[in-house]
Amino acid sequence: MKLIFELSKPGRGNQVLTPYYSPLASREPEIPEADIPAAFQRKQAPRLPEVSENDLSRHYNLLARRSFGVCDGFYPLGSCTMKYNPKINEVIANLFKFTDIHPLQPKHTTPGCQTVYALAEKYLCGITGMDAMTFQPAAGAHGEFTGILLIKAYHASRGDAGRKTIIVPDSAHGTNPATAAMCGYNVRSIASTPDGMVDLDALRAAVGPDTAGLMLTNPNTIGKIDKNILEITQIIHDAGGLCYYDGANLNAVMGVARPGDMGFDVCHLNLHKTFSTPHGGGGPGSGAVGCKDILKPFLPASALGETASPQSIGQVKNFYGNFLVVLRAVAYLMTLGNSGVREAAQTAVLNANYMKQKMEQAGYVCAYPGICMHEFVLDLAKLKKETGVSALDVAKSMLDHGIHPPTMYFPLIVHEALMFEPTETESREVIDEVCEVMAGILKTAYENPDACHTAPHDTVIGRPDETKAARNPVVRYQFDA
């Protein structure tokens, strides 16, 4: 299809504003046009598209049809929690008395917005077992950054300058080590046990007077709860470090168990995962951060909008965070209420285990046996060895069936990994159908592996050449000179 720039024709456009010096403007004496000093004026106009509104509308509708949302079908991206995004939350997030509120209005003119944050803090502290919460972080990784800075500020406030290392298991999301590095820490990666848990001996060997803290996802990235969690956090605390909970997988245990009770001092939540706010093709999210009282004095605050504690880390974002995202999460929590939160987590775990069993019955191999939490990891090493069909080939084959593939090649400790997270908002029939499709793909892999190597066949493009894109980057449209 064409790019919007290829639809552009000089002179086309839409009359959105009332221009100066035109028949439209003749109704009232206008404000005289003031001259922008020549020294500051642009000589060449930006080559923005010149399109009619009809062209614009059709262009973006075509782009939407060439995309895939939760509204299009099963979307089991592991660790991303692609649950249904309720419509009522969208309606609320479009109310003018939320959208048309300036962040620097006097406080007494925004009690509704403030109540939304107060409710969000109350609800989410209850779910996490934390004492306070900030909504400034705009995404999960941003929340990690904020949380690790709280740990850094805490140690600094005690004059404990020698703590320069953050411990991260090798099964962690890439954002964890990247975050620790951004916060000026050395990263110490510790190997997992063969069953995917934190190796307690390795952890004991890794801690010391240089330990600032630990970053951990629980359930972890293979979809298992770490049975030794209390011992793990104790080892870190005994060494003088603090424990950070990566909330990417909270959907499995919300309402069932709390990070605060597991011994964590600070955590982030992905409101765009666990609390149903839509992903928007990659954002905006909200990476709310909760902490125990000991870290509360270091929480961020906006320079213009709030009064910060003198020990605050400062601010991590302009103003107060992605308010409309938090608003949707509050509406979601009110809808679920005290019983629904636990029911959602339980059903997410049930669906994952049900699907895992069906996949095993179909002949797939799970990387780790036993009960899983909200997600599970398939290991396709055997399939690859026997047929040459890789995890990538299987994922691409799913596309021809209108199913979004799971997360591929993660966690890194499983080499041919496919990580499925069905979420609680899928029915048994959908899971059954998907498992049937997956059984069919497995059959094809053995009978006609080439069909898998060349998949997908029914999408708007075939497999793109990623190497070419990276070697010779074309990252913007080139206008004809």
Added chain:
Amino acid sequence: MSSYLCSTSDERQAMLAELGMKSMDDLFVDVPEEVMIKGPLNLPNPKSELEIRRTMESLADQNVRFRTILRGAGAERHYIPAAVTRITSNEIFVTAYTPYQAEVSQGILQSIFEYQTMICELTGMDVSNASVYDGGTAAAEAAAMCRDRKRSKILVSETSHPDVIGVIKTYCFGSNTEVVMVPAKDGVTDLDALKSLLADDSACFYVQQPNFFGMLEDCGALGEAVHAAGAKFVMGVNPATLGVLKSPRDYGADVAVGEAQPLGLPLSWGGPYLGFMACTTAMMRKLPGRIVGETTDDKGERAFVLTMQAREQHIRREKASSNICSNQALCALTASVYLAEMGPRGLAEVGQQSYSKAHYLANELCKIEGIKLVHSGEFFHEFVTTLPDSYRVLNALELKGILGGLPVKDGVLWCVTEFCTKADLDEAVAIIKEAYGK
């Protein structure tokens, strides 16, 4: 069924039975007993959709929505065309994830490629990323791009937005980087002070055009001084001005960043907004975040993919250029639709009208005794005036549904956009006169 679940409790019971389990508790046997929640959660009882709607509407009604807004300071009320709101609320755009699977994500990938092109056109730079969280984090990430072992200090103009300065400082606290504030003189960066502060260890200098006080900086001279010292020149710009104002490239910027909220995003009490980042080809591999590139598929057709991922956290882990993963994709889409709907003439109109109307208001305000401009240079669509008895005057405006300027150190910072009519501005001036008893 309150949790948007698809299955009934009977169905769930049947699924449990297939797993050889009796109750949901059997699924959680691996969770240590000590951490299981025993009591009820700190949540109200489940609500119906109708109840949610009533509750949330009544919360919204507690907020004051101003008829006229003469306050900016990093968040501006511009007109949002109907096409922008309608097109971007498409359910597919709203509910998709990051486009990891290119074959079923060509639409989102292409929309980002188009966004990157528009940002390059506005800024004059070579490469744009797919967005970051907001203008503040964009500035902080830009500073991180410029830093290396030898050049480790970040210079920031005091005329920058206080929140942006705050965010840069926080990021630099993380990376143990020193921030040096460059003082202002008459509302703009003091060039002589900048020159004396620049040194061999200066990584970059950050300045905003227009700056926090609405003033137009002499960015040509600033950029020259920065480059003469071997540092990088980072400019924060307001994209709504770039239909008429010189681009960062015109001033020789190495990195251009900014807050793109003015491009079709509502005020929303501060977020979600949109941070954009663009740079020269030379700095391309240091740019953080997602970048979409053009390539071909296995049939040789044009295709788009996430590219240059070797910079990113999921590949490089602790050696990544940033930890950013999710960005503000839907906001970037909004900005693209806005720019395409407005076109080059529409965007120029936004800039020209904002400029003209701001100068009209400044002129009218300064006719009132006791009110004068605080700074003497050129301003764009924001400006600082003295405002005697400002609390009472701003309150008088508020009572009439007008959000006046923001109180700042030397006076009140006003902002006027194309949204305001002459009648709106005349009304505000009349109320202020009345408040002074004139």
